[in-house]
Amino acid sequence: MTSAGATLTVEGLSVHYGGVRAAHDVSFTVEPGQSLGIIGANGAGKSSTLKAIMGLAPRQAEAIRFGAHDLLRAPAHTLVRHGIGYVPEGRHVFPGLTVEKNLLLGAYTSSWKHTPIDEVYELFPVLAEMRGRLAGALSGGQQQMLAVGRAMMCRPKVMLLDEPSMGLSPKLVGDIAAALKKLNADGLAILLVEQNAKLTFDVTTTCLVMENGEIAAGGASAELSDDPRVRRIYLGL
Numbered sequence: 001m002t003s004a005g006a007t008l009t010v011e012g013l014s015v016h017y018g019g020v021r022a023a024h025d026v027s028f029t030v031e032p033g034q035s036l037g038i039i040g041a042n043g044a045g046k047s048s049t050l051k052a053i054m055g056l057a058p059r060q061a062e063a064i065r066f067g068a069h070d071l072l073r074a075p076a077h078t079l080v081r082h083g084i085g086y087v088p089e090g091r092h093v094f095p096g097l098t099v100e101k102n103l104l105l106g107a108y109t110s111s112w113k114h115t116p117i118d119e120v121y122e123l124f125p126v127l128a129e130m131r132g133r134l135a136g137a138l139s140g141g142q143q144q145m146l147a148v149g150r151a152m153m154c155r156p157k158v159m160l161l162d163e164p165s166m167g168l169s170p171k172l173v174g175d176i177a178a179a180l181k182k183l184n185a186d187g188l189a190i191l192l193v194e195q196n197a198k199l200t201f202d203v204t205t206t207c208l209v210m211e212n213g214e215i216a217a218g219g220a221s222a223e224l225s226d227d228p229r230v231r232r233i234y235l236g237l
């Protein structure tokens, strides 16, 4: 879907909600075309990290950059224009609008005549079948596909996904994983934040483990998935 890219750089990021420390001194990069995962238990600070990158959580950082763009100085609504797609936790589709209108709203930075809506429909044929239905009438899995499709509509270079597996059956989690792998193979960089370690190891090549707001471990996803401690805590094996 896209070839040229830029590196997303996060250095020394901390997030505090009043006295609650959600993330502390988090640093990582997502290279063009890379797929990076962040796994961690409930409350580890994963969502706060993504929200802080998007400018949607109170943050302090040495740097947050996307290529030449200083995201610490960029208002949240301009990030889409810089090529950053965001799929928030809980999907947040517009239930009273049709599937197609939800998708077109994702293309608000460009002309509606030149959107990649056909690519979205090719990746998720069920959305094409349901283009005239209200988004609120879709199943949870279909709404998640719609949320990913909507983020594709601005032709991002990197996509940040917050727990896309939440509430989905194993079959639908597999469908989402297949779609993300296809997008990544086509050149889209992915930053996937998940409690579902199995999905994350499947989709990403590199992975970080977040515990109590800090990066506790990291490495190749294939190696982490063989680590006895990671298997015990995050895969229940």
Ligand SMILES: Nc1ncnc2c1ncn2[C@@H]1O[C@H](COP(=O)(O)OP(=O)(O)OP(=O)(O)O)[C@@H](O)[C@H]1O
Binding pocket: 017, 020, 021, 022, 040, 041, 042, 043, 044, 045, 046, 047, 048, 049, 089, 195
């Ligand atoms: N708006 C908020 N106000 C106060 N505390 C918050 C807020 N959002 C998150 N927190 C706290 O920050 C910490 C990290 O939460 P966060 O949602 O980032 O974790 P997470 O790893 O994404 O968990 P989950 O998988 O449940 O989404 C938790 O202790 C949480 O209670």
